[in-house]
Amino acid sequence: MTGTVEMTGMIELTLNGMPRSISGVLPHTTLLHWLRNEGLTGSKEGCAEGECGACAVLLSRPTESGGTRLESVNGCLLLLAGLHGQAVRTVEGLGTPVALHPVQHALAARGGSQCGYCTPGFVVSMAAEYYRPEREITGRGNGFELEAVGGNLCRCTGYRPIRDAAQALAAPAEGDALAETLRRPSPLPRPVALGTLSGEFHRPETLAEALELLSRHPQARLLAGGTDWGVDVNLKHARATVTVAVEHLPELNTLAWTPDYVELGAGLSLSELERRLGGAVPLLHAWFPLFASRLIRNRATLGGNLGTASPIGDSPPVLLALGAGVVLASSSGEREVALADYFTGYRQTVRRPDEFIRAVRIPLPLAPRVGFYKITKRPLDDISSVAVGIALTLEDGTVRRVRIGLGGVAATPIRALAAEELLTGRPWTAATAREAARVLRREGTPQDDHRASATYRAAMLEGALLKFFHEQTEAGVGA
Incomplete structure (x- = not known):
């Protein structure tokens, strides 16, 4: 590795306000595993994939004003090596039996715990919301967003x-x-380089170092939020020969508006994107709350979601509807690829082994009429059976431009090109919408699986466009 970082076996972090130096860290060791070995057993393992929240811990993150934000994250999905230089607080660092934290006291006083297995996770997530800088207490309420414990x-x-x-x-x-x-x-x-018999873990200091590492180790596992890789480590016992953490690089944490596009850094967490965009991209604003839970969104990134190339990933249908492109970086430079051309097959893309996703670019101006429809077995925190993103521009009651992104109906996320072609240039009427919905029903190659049948998926495609039309009509759009 270039630069001044030496290969070492030592990780330094702040735990419950106290500095800790940890030796012999393996690249695949999770924070939860280490905490419990240290006797901090308030954090539990329930599902090992970020669904139950029993493992929740607080991770310190910088605010834009220069202070600290406490974010609740899944300890089972955090690699210990990836926390070098950071600060973590567990439920043991919030209160004691003789000096309860206000959150702990509120739960105890109101009967919020029985067996207690889940309680530490609830305490942690509620504490993150308790200290959220934007929480406002008014005469109408205490500003607590229940989504925090979703x-x-x-x-x-x-x-x-x-x-x-x-x-x-x-x-x-x-x-x-x-x-x-x-x-x-x-x-x-902080930058770190670990070398063990189990593999290497690198957090390079600069983008150039990261790209050089990737050119030398094209098989390396790129790590941002870890919400996907952590599941593989826990449940599939996956191990990487070389892991390269990139989420800290400034070039992957951009959010910039230009006359032609808005650039979203591939390393920004979805929660951070949601805060910083503030609803300025309405289709993303509609999508954010439907992506997993706040615990996951505090770590998950656009780069990671696109990098997995899953046909049921939630972000591709939204970004396809927005006409987005991905910026791919390598040691030889950058190139931008339209997202519609990015996916080449099941979990396959045009990204070369020596490249990673640096940013996503959404062209401007944005379509003024948008909708996102995620069909799942439960409303929140579930994998989609079908996902549909729609972005529509009308001119004098006629469809001037429309993009429809689909997930869950083919081996890759796709654009609904036939339905788009039918709609373009046609009057935005109920008859047009019904005709286009019938065409949309035939898009892709939906399959039968444990989440839904092919027939159901096709019906949901048709229904999504009809629902979009009626929503827009009720809002006074079209005829």
């Missing part, structure tokens, strides 16, 4: 007393020690 499951207590506890939380009291620390800058990820 990734935490409870099998025995039921959610009403947990909700009651959340809605009873006031602002942090004057002198709250943890609140005071959040006014100071957050510890940041």
